Amino acid sequence: MKWHQAHTTWFFETFVLRPCLPGYKPFREEFRCLFNSYYNSLGEAAPDKRLRAAFSRPSLDEIVAFRTHVDEAMEALFVRHMSEEVTRRIVLGLNHEQQHQELMLTDIKHAFFSNPLRPAYDAAPFIGVHDAAPARFTWHRFCAGIAEIGYPIDSTNPVDFCFDNEAPRHKVYLEPFGIANRAVTCREYLEFMSDDAYTRPELWLSDGWEAVKKHAWQAPLYWERDATDSTGWRIFTLRGWHPLSELLDTSVCHVSFFEADAFARWKRCRLPNEAEWERAANGRSIHGNLLESGRLHPAIASGDGIDQLFGDAWEWTASPYTGYPGYKPLPGALGEYNGKFMSGQMILRGGSCVTPATHLRATYRNFFQPETRWQFTGIRLAA
Ligand SMILES: [Fe+2]
Numbered sequence: 205m206k207w208h209q210a211h212t213t214w215f216f217e218t219f220v221l222r223p224c225l226p227g228y229k230p231f232r233e234e235f236r237c238l239f240n241s242y243y244n245s246l247g248e249a250a251p252d253k254r255l256r257a258a259f260s261r262p263s264l265d266e267i268v269a270f271r272t273h274v275d276e277a278m279e280a281l282f283v284r285h286m287s288e289e290v291t292r293r294i295v296l297g298l299n300h301e302q303q304h305q306e307l308m309l310t311d312i313k314h315a316f317f318s319n320p321l322r323p324a325y326d327a328a329p330f331i332g333v334h335d336a337a338p339a340r341f342t343w344h345r346f347c348a349g350i351a352e353i354g355y356p357i358d359s360t361n362p363v364d365f366c367f368d369n370e371a372p373r374h375k376v377y378l379e380p381f382g383i384a385n386r387a388v389t390c391r392e393y394l395e396f397m398s399d400d401a402y403t404r405p406e407l408w409l410s411d412g413w414e415a416v417k418k419h420a421w422q423a424p425l426y427w428e429r430d431a432t433d434s435t436g437w438r439i440f441t442l443r444g445w446h447p448l449s450e451l452l453d454t455s456v457c458h459v460s461f462f463e464a465d466a467f468a469r470w471k472r473c474r475l476p477n478e479a480e481w482e483r484a485a486n487g488r489s490i491h492g493n494l495l496e497s498g499r500l501h502p503a504i505a506s507g508d509g510i511d512q513l514f515g516d517a518w519e520w521t522a523s524p525y526t527g528y529p530g531y532k533p534l535p536g537a538l539g540e541y542n543g544k545f546m547s548g549q550m551i552l553r554g555g556s557c558v559t560p561a562t563h564l565r566a567t568y569r570n571f572f573q574p575e576t577r578w579q580f581t582g583i584r585l586a587a
Pocket of ligand 1: 300
């Protein structure tokens, strides 16, 4: 948590204050390297990512003082005339910080799960855990045609924001497709597990089958066998352990791309590609079980129409993470923010129960390696 707080502060010091506030004095010169995440073009190599949590110094007090120092300098900057470029960097810094706020919750969950005491982040019970029956599964059909995807950025407005990887808006041709009205539930995923899916190589991509064997996967991350529950399982949540029998109708989460793909194949369906997903989400308001709900876990689908597009769990798509036609990374070191990860990762859409609503867009492209499971990642079927 200290690293996240220091790194989001570092972002403003490095990309806003050092280059743009005349006379700015850095808080501590060594922080330039210490809290760099992955920007190689800044010079010195950043510390090994795996060691981040191991540094007991600087202390929390010093990081809070670093934050205060940067906050005060930002306020000094605000009273000056700010160029459009400075404004754009500040807006990017705020969106970066929102990303880290989500990562803090998913990192806390993983850290607490890794602790033998298995502490709860928030011990208050789930709100509405015994909600009404979930929405019945249906398909929503879309005709063939040209769709426009990507964010239509207004380049004359410095506070109109999207990440560089969401632009340019462009046309794609889509064959007719169907998309599920809701995300896959824990009940459905348990049926997949009960059909011996984790021991049937024919259901898995080659790399997925290797991952199943390498990690001895038998269930989503945070599921643990529990003979006292009728399902035989319990789930670790940000509110501590919960019997699976009480979460059966909630969306399954903490599955890898490989598990999402294998589930879809078992269902004789497939995952949507990102253009199909965006076509389904286009024009909808950002509404759902997001961070502001305070639930901190996926909920039960209940709405009419296509539900759960935003919130609950990020939805793996079948689309590899690449640049859109005409994609241009930001100039300079900030070009490393997104563009250099366009290899070996898959696109996820829609945000999760720990994503702030103001952070999302229908065009938002998240990306992770296909083995990743520590984010709130789930499944929506397409056909
Ligand atoms: Fe970052």
